């Protein structure tokens with residue numbers, strides 16, 4: 001189209017947690033073009049291949065445009081109002097027969113802030129159950145518990161501007177070239193301009209590795225040991241920033257051998273204990289580079305090289321990670337251990353120096369973490385805290401007793417409860433758990449059971465809508481207004497740009513309509529036209545003050561987002577540093593005010609083995625992940641012709657030596673089998689990525705090749721985030 005004649009509106013990209021600013025060009029009520037927003041400080045006009053092509057998915061011929069209700073095993077088109085009547089009556093029936101905790105909602109880090117907020121208010125404030133969790137549990141829950149245990153407050157302290165200042169970027173199990181491509185491009189720009197260096201520390205060679213200055217490979221799970229070895233070296237070489245550590249850090253250890261969450265109703269409560277620097281130093285004796293090199297497969301020289309980067313007082317270092325560290329049975333621990341490195345050296349909360357946990361989804365921070373669409377969360381607080389419940393009750397105008405004080409089901413346990421018959425109604429929204437959950441071989445039959453009434457709202461048919469009793473047609477991103485919060489604490493607003501087809505409707509509005517039908521109309525007094533803005537203004541009341549103030553709507557309407565804490569008309573780019581953060585109040589240069597004593601915690605966390613390792617019967621590690629062309633389960637990007645053509649199906653990557661010894665050729669169909677299930681995919685040798693010997697890698701976007709039938713539903717006992725990166729499989733020609 002002729003760009004000059006289009007009406008351009010700003011918003012965030014629909015896809016990843018980078019949160020690039022986009023401009024959408026509309027003409028005659030249709031979205032016809034997308035370009036990067038040059039005013040966005042996130043991407044400065046650049047987008048990745050998904051970003052540029054995103055609007056093509058909404059033109060897909062199989063859009064869900066009407067509600068579908070299953071009758072006698074067949075889906076029947078039904079007016080939306082009638083479908084919402086049915087949803088409300090089924091929810092009421094389940095509550096009347098089996099109590100409030102028999103209904104559940106499973107939402108998404110792709111939901112907007114108003115959607116997440118209304119989901120929380122509906123479930124916790126209106127119905128009075130904590131049966132609300134979301135798919136962000138599968139991707140960044142370990143980052144949350146890592147932040148909370150180390151700093152007492154969630155989300156990164158730094159921002160993307162760190163890229164412009166750092167001398168080194170160390171990526172921990174993180175293929176940023178494909179998963180956070182625009183940030184990786186910014187890093188490459190700094191490499192070209194000022195010689196900044198990228199060090200890729202991973203279990204497989206990827207596009208990120210080949211673009212890096214150095215690639216260091218480690219044996220799966222041993223990142224725990226290598227991180228400890230780096231701290232050992234920092235102490236041995238006198239690289240500890242003593243005054244920083246003395247003033248701003250304390251030391252603790254927690255329980256060890258804490259299990260893997262493999263059994264239903266797994267419970268775990270940590271018992272942290274204060275220790276001192278000497279005890280911590282003593283603990284690290286088991287992690288000398290020489291000892292760790294033996295099982296991590298990282299050479300002594302490379303461990304010392306990593307330690308020297310962090311230890312050099314004249315070099316600024318940012319560490320980046322995402323699923324590689326979070327999807328880990330010791331996910332909280334490995335987050336803590338990378339914080340330890342930055343705390344020991346004092347390289348934190350300064351431009352170009354800091355640990356930075358990236359998110360996968362566009363609003364994993366804004367919606368899942370800040371609104372709090374987790375079983376234990378409330379907007380701003382947690383259900384276990386009386387003051388937080390009181391605050392929610394006051395803003396929501398509900399009796400405080402209605403908000404239960406105990407968390408119920410996290411994501412994996414929620415679907416186990418469906419399987420056991422403990423949940424009789426579930427509403428899944430903007431996510432596709434029957435492709436994305438680990439061990440779908442258990443949870444697909446669970447969702448098909450008659451004991452649970454399943455409602456799914458989505459934009460397109462998916463394997464999850466296939467098991468629904470009611471399918472609700474959802475509006476896509478630009479067909480509704482909303483707000484997202486990206487990885488750097490940036491909140492971004494967009495207005496509705498085009499109409500949704502047929503009866504497709506914003507999820508927020510469908511929640512509100514069902515809540516009204518259940519007798520809660522007084523709690524949801526929003527107008528259909530302005531509900532996004534009205535809800536955001538209500539939600540902002542949860543986050544007032546210097547530690548978490550959110551920008552007013554008028555600012556977000558004009559700017560390409562603002563970073564919280566937003567104080568006195570200004571984003572706070574580096575938290576806990578008195579030079580930048582007005583919430584620091586201890587009179588020192590740094591103040592970790594999330595902790596009662598104002599000190600960040602350096603944690604003693606050991607290396608522990610993965611729950612399942614390759615053995616004689618299942619001799620390969622299986623690692624799963626993503627590719628640049630596709631967004632998560634592919635429900636949107638596989639409907640974008642150019643992306644689908646570029647990456648039409650799943651595959652299994654082999655190391656050439658393994659392929660040779662097994663006699664496997666490129667493209668040949670291979671059956672991958674674990675103790676849970678199997679999946680058949682074409683072999684890929686020396687193409688996209690290169691696993692280390694003894695390891696295979698499979699991307700999970702292809703619903704026709706469900707690798708999550710094979711993966712293990714073990715999780716970090718603290719965060720409850722599953723480990724998709726490690727289980728044992730055998731491979732054979734199909």
Ligand code: SF4
Nearest residue numbers: 013015016020048051
């Ligand atoms: Fe969208 Fe992420 Fe690509 Fe940016 S990097 S354009 S946010 S998918």
